[in-house]
Amino acid sequence: MLLKMLLGFLCGVQALAEENITDQQGPPPLLLVSFDGFRADYLQRFPMPNLKLLYSQGVLVEQLTNVFTTKTFPNHYSLVTGLYAESHGILASKMYDPISHKHFHAGNDTDPSWWSSTQPLWVTALDSGYKTAAMMWPGSDVAIRNRTATHFFPYNSGVTFQQRLGNVTEWMLGNGKEQGVMFAALYWEEPDQSGHIFGPDNTTAMGKVLKEVDDNVGLLVSELKRTGLWGRINVLITSDHGMAQCSAKRLIRLDDCLHPDNYTLVDLTPVAALIPHTDPETIYNLLNKCHPHMMAYLKKAIPDRLHYRNNQRIQQIILIADEGWTIVQRGDKLPRLGDHGYDNSLPSMHPFLAATGPSFRRDYQISQLQSVDIYPLMCHLLSVPPHPNNGTLTQARCMLAAETCWDVPLMIALVVGILLVLSIITVLFRLLSSRRPSGPRPFQRLQVDYDDDDPLLE
Ligand code: AMP
Ligand code: ZN
Ligand code: ZN
Numbered sequence: 001m002l003l004k005m006l007l008g009f010l011c012g013v014q015a016l017a018e019e020n021i022t023d024q025q026g027p028p029p030l031l032l033v034s035f036d037g038f039r040a041d042y043l044q045r046f047p048m049p050n051l052k053l054l055y056s057q058g059v060l061v062e063q064l065t066n067v068f069t070t071k072t073f074p075n076h077y078s079l080v081t082g083l084y085a086e087s088h089g090i091l092a093s094k095m096y097d098p099i100s101h102k103h104f105h106a107g108n109d110t111d112p113s114w115w116s117s118t119q120p121l122w123v124t125a126l127d128s129g130y131k132t133a134a135m136m137w138p139g140s141d142v143a144i145r146n147r148t149a150t151h152f153f154p155y156n157s158g159v160t161f162q163q164r165l166g167n168v169t170e171w172m173l174g175n176g177k178e179q180g181v182m183f184a185a186l187y188w189e190e191p192d193q194s195g196h197i198f199g200p201d202n203t204t205a206m207g208k209v210l211k212e213v214d215d216n217v218g219l220l221v222s223e224l225k226r227t228g229l230w231g232r233i234n235v236l237i238t239s240d241h242g243m244a245q246c247s248a249k250r251l252i253r254l255d256d257c258l259h260p261d262n263y264t265l266v267d268l269t270p271v272a273a274l275i276p277h278t279d280p281e282t283i284y285n286l287l288n289k290c291h292p293h294m295m296a297y298l299k300k301a302i303p304d305r306l307h308y309r310n311n312q313r314i315q316q317i318i319l320i321a322d323e324g325w326t327i328v329q330r331g332d333k334l335p336r337l338g339d340h341g342y343d344n345s346l347p348s349m350h351p352f353l354a355a356t357g358p359s360f361r362r363d364y365q366i367s368q369l370q371s372v373d374i375y376p377l378m379c380h381l382l383s384v385p386p387h388p389n390n391g392t393l394t395q396a397r398c399m400l401a402a403e404t405c406w407d408v409p410l411m412i413a414l415v416v417g418i419l420l421v422l423s424i425i426t427v428l429f430r431l432l433s434s435r436r437p438s439g440p441r442p443f444q445r446l447q448v449d450y451d452d453d454d455p456l457l458e
Pocket of ligand 2: 037072073192
């Protein structure tokens with residue numbers, strides 16, 4: 001009886017999903033999942049069977065080039081806006097705004113003014129008449145430009161992955177009265193937290209947490225199958241940044257170079273943000289020679305490639321530590337064994353992207369994509385007009401089942417190959433034809449010499 005009721009309930013859920021989703025004329029709903037701090041090479045270093053099975057039925061982007069600073073808040077906001085940090089305004093974990101004189105940090109992030117230079121996809125998609133959901137995604141509990149997603153939970157690290165997932169699938173299904181959500185974003189704190197505590201090189205500890213993350217992927221797939229959403233929605237699994245191994249032997253002490261009375265510290269490591277108390281150039285000159293593993297920049301000289309200059313929340317001087325180096329003010333204490341925030345060109349800072357669902361190609365891999373390209377891809381999948389952004393669909397388009405894509409290196413190799421073969425044939429042909437006159441010419445017409453003086457004819 002109990003089994004019958006359970007089966008009835010499961011079939012009911014499945015039927016509801018089919019009804020709600022197949023009745024929709026629009027595109028398939030989209031679920032975006034982030035496992036915080038999932039460094040791209042964890043996929044090669046650890047087994048991850050559920051995740052590998054998922055992308056074998058879809059697409060894997062081996063490395064995403066994320067945005068600078070490679071921190072949680074800037075990168076999660078870039079994923080849902082397609083903007084570099086200087087354009088969306090969430091530039092670091094700790095910020096100071098010199099106009100409003102406000103301070104920002106992760107535990108104090110719900111003031112909308114920090115987020116409202118743009119709007120995330122869960123807000124934009126509302127304008128297309130869709131319902132949306134954002135589960136603990138950074139910024140999701142903030143009324144950005146006076147709006148939140150249709151469904152969200154205030155951030156609470158105590159809510160399990162299963163609980164978050166259960167709510168998300170319920171929201172995606174909708175019910176008889178309420179339409180299901182078309183876009184949902186789901187956030188989970190691991191493997192970032194363990195990466196900070198143990199360091200990414202600790203194979204035992206990281207193996208344990210990554211098995212848990214992979215179990216969560218397994219949970220996700222079974223929950224989508226149980227509810228009938230699997231195969232009907234598009235799923236993107238990604239992350240915000242990677243993780244570098246730190247060491248007490250790689251400490252940079254600011255007090256060794258400059259007395260703290262000379263500046264106010266807004267953020268410390270691995271990207272320090274300083275407000276100089278005197279002439280910025282003088283302070284910069286002292287910091288510039290401070291340590292061989294730390295670059296100092298005056299705001300106006302921050303390299304273009306970092307897209308980290310045009311914002312009032314970027315301070316007059318920033319310091320960037322080399323990979324694995326930690327900036328402290330004084331002392332010998334290493335705050336974390338693993339950290340991120342470093343230069344976004346470093347492979348150790350890169351996350352990955354896995355995609356599966358009706359819109360994606362199967363068993364397809366691309367080596368690299370910009371994380372700002374995910375936003376235009378998501379807008380395309382949902383048929384939502386994108387807000388102005390720094391991404392492009394050019395490369396991401398190749399992930400889609402409906403697109404034919406030219407593999408540029410393969411095409412170049414093919415053209416070069418064909419030209420080479422043609423050249424060899426031409427050379428051989430010329431060689432052969434130039435050798436012909438010296439050999440016998442079997443079918444050449446006989447030269448008859450009509451000589452009137454031939455004695456036989458006389
Ligand atoms: P970080 O490693 O400093 O870049 O930040 C990662 C941490 O931010 C995670 O371990 C979470 O505990 C925390 N976090 C993530 N989302 C939120 C949020 N919406 N509000 C507050 N803290 C958050
Ligand atoms: Zn993070
Ligand atoms: Zn972190």
